[in-house]
Amino acid sequence: MGQDDSGIHLDTSLGYLLKEASSVLRVAMEEVLGPLGMSITHYSCLELLAQRPGLSNSDLARGAFVTRQSMNVLLKALERDGYVTRPAAAPVGKALPTELTASGRRSLEEASAAVRSVERRMLAGLTEADQAEALRLLRNMVQSLREPVETV
Amino acid sequence: MGQDDSGIHLDTSLGYLLKEASSVLRVAMEEVLGPLGMSITHYSCLELLAQRPGLSNSDLARGAFVTRQSMNVLLKALERDGYVTRPAAAPVGKALPTELTASGRRSLEEASAAVRSVERRMLAGLTEADQAEALRLLRNMVQSLREPVETV
DNA sequence: AAATGTATGTCAGAATACTGACATGGGTCA
DNA sequence: TGACCCATGTCAGTATTCTGACATACATTT
Numbered sequence: 505m506g507q508d509d510s511g512i513h514l515d516t517s518l519g520y521l522l523k524e525a526s527s528v529l530r531v532a533m534e535e536v537l538g539p540l541g542m543s544i545t546h547y548s549c550l551e552l553l554a555q556r557p558g559l560s561n562s563d564l565a566r567g568a569f570v571t572r573q574s575m576n577v578l579l580k581a582l583e584r585d586g587y588v589t590r591p592a593a594a595p596v597g598k599a600l601p602t603e604l605t606a607s608g609r610r611s612l613e614e615a616s617a618a619v620r621s622v623e624r625r626m627l628a629g630l631t632e633a634d635q636a637e638a639l640r641l642l643r644n645m646v647q648s649l650r651e652p653v654e655t656v
Numbered sequence: 657m658g659q660d661d662s663g664i665h666l667d668t669s670l671g672y673l674l675k676e677a678s679s680v681l682r683v684a685m686e687e688v689l690g691p692l693g694m695s696i697t698h699y700s701c702l703e704l705l706a707q708r709p710g711l712s713n714s715d716l717a718r719g720a721f722v723t724r725q726s727m728n729v730l731l732k733a734l735e736r737d738g739y740v741t742r743p744a745a746a747p748v749g750k751a752l753p754t755e756l757t758a759s760g761r762r763s764l765e766e767a768s769a770a771v772r773s774v775e776r777r778m779l780a781g782l783t784e785a786d787q788a789e790a791l792r793l794l795r796n797m798v799q800s801l802r803e804p805v806e807t808v
Numbered sequence: 809a810a811a812t813g814t815a816t817g818t819c820a821g822a823a824t825a826c827t828g829a830c831a832t833g834g835g836t837c838a
Numbered sequence: 839t840g841a842c843c844c845a846t847g848t849c850a851g852t853a854t855t856c857t858g859a860c861a862t863a864c865a866t867t868t
Contacts, residue, residue: 514707514719518787519681519775521794526678527721528801529671543854555666562816567666569679574855576818597863598816623671625805629796635670638797641790642673644781649680653777695824714846726825728848749833750846 518645529626536618542611545570545578547619550612553588553604560599587611670797681778688770694763697722697730699771702764705740705756712751739763 514520533544548568552559559567565575579602582588587608590600604612627635666672685696700720704711711719717727731754734740739760742752756764779787 514703516791517775518779518790518794519685519771521791521798522674522678522681523721525794525798526674528798529674532801533671545854551666560816561818569675570854571856572817573819573857577854580818594816594863599863600817619671622801623669626797626801627670629800630793634793634796637789638670638793639668639673641782641786641793642670642677644786645778645790646673646677646680648781649684649774649778697824712846713848722824723826724846725827725848729824732848746833746846751833752847 522645529622532622532626533619536622537615540611540615540618542615545574546582547612547615549575549578549582550587550604550608551616551619553602554609554612554616557603558601560601562599564602582608674797681774684774684778685771688774689767692763692767692770694767697726698734699764699767701727701730701734702739702756702760703768703771705754706761706764706768709755710753712753714751716754734760 545568549564552567562572565572588602590602594600697720701716704719714724717724740754742754746752
């Protein structure tokens with residue numbers, strides 16, 4: 505099944521290829537994070553907190569590209585298991601600034617190394633110039649999609 | 657919250673940017689497919705069948721980047737609603753070749769137009785050469801990640 | 809001061825995709 | 839031929855994420 509190659513423009517669609525690339529990356533990351541008992545969102549949350557301590561639940565949701573409701577579920581589990589801490593009351597507004605615990609930092613270390621190895625593997629066939637170009641192109645696409653739709 | 661910009665290498669990580677791009681694309685597609693009562697996987701399935709009639713459930717799963725179990729759930733719903741047909745018995749092996757019905761083709765048409773408009777919007781800021789380069793770079797990344805890990 | 813708008817945290821329920829498991833069909837190889 | 843391996847379809851249960859809704863906190867506007 506599927507051995508015939510009739511004319512398919514899916515093979516030249518950047519949208520489809522983008523989905524394929526993110527799917528392959530997701531699988532590769534789950535492959536290395538799974539043995540560490542960590543999901544991708546779980547890892548993303550810890551990495552964000554390591555680089556920007558004090559982010560709120562909503563901040564983390566935006567950074568990990570999930571809804572704040574989803575992040576809230578994860579964050580409560582991480583808090584229960586002692587990887588992050590949040591104050592009981594908000595110092596200002598309603599936002600609760602979150603921070604990594606020592607345990608969270610330790611847990612992140614090996615995950616971060618594993619993820620870096622995946623990214624290195626993904627970029628093995630690209631030159632420095634290629635990578636810079638990829639950054640430019642992807643940023644351009646993101647920006648274009650984020651711009652409000654023209655309702656001339 | 658989040659107004660301080662301490663040193664973040666997430667901003668230069670291609671893995672993170674790839675996830676961001678696919679997330680933005682996903683949201684944009686859901687935005688145009690939702691009003692048509694269609695999910696992304698739903699649309700992907702119909703598009704695949706339009707371009708490669710006779711694909712099996714497992715083929716479709718691979719093409720839409722989900723598990724065959726997930727695709728099976730969707731396919732049964734599509735069959736129940738009259739968008740696709742599958743033979744009661746497999747002509748060879750266990751694979752059941754699936755085909756679009758007239759209703760399925762009709763339903764696909766407007767969805768396909770909507771998705772093309774999203775892709776056009778995404779690529780609005782890129783030249784032809786840019787797009788060709790993006791294809792090359794993303795294909796390279798996909799291939800690198802698919803290669804078995806070196807266990808020297 | 810009051811009204812409005814925006815952002816946040818959180819609860820509840822629904823949708824979607826996943827992992828695990830099993831039986832079946834077909835090919836490969838000893 | 840028989841043993842083995844791989845792919846497929848499918849059932850069941852689990853996990854993750856989403857949408858909808860509500861109350862609260864702050865900024866902006868009137």
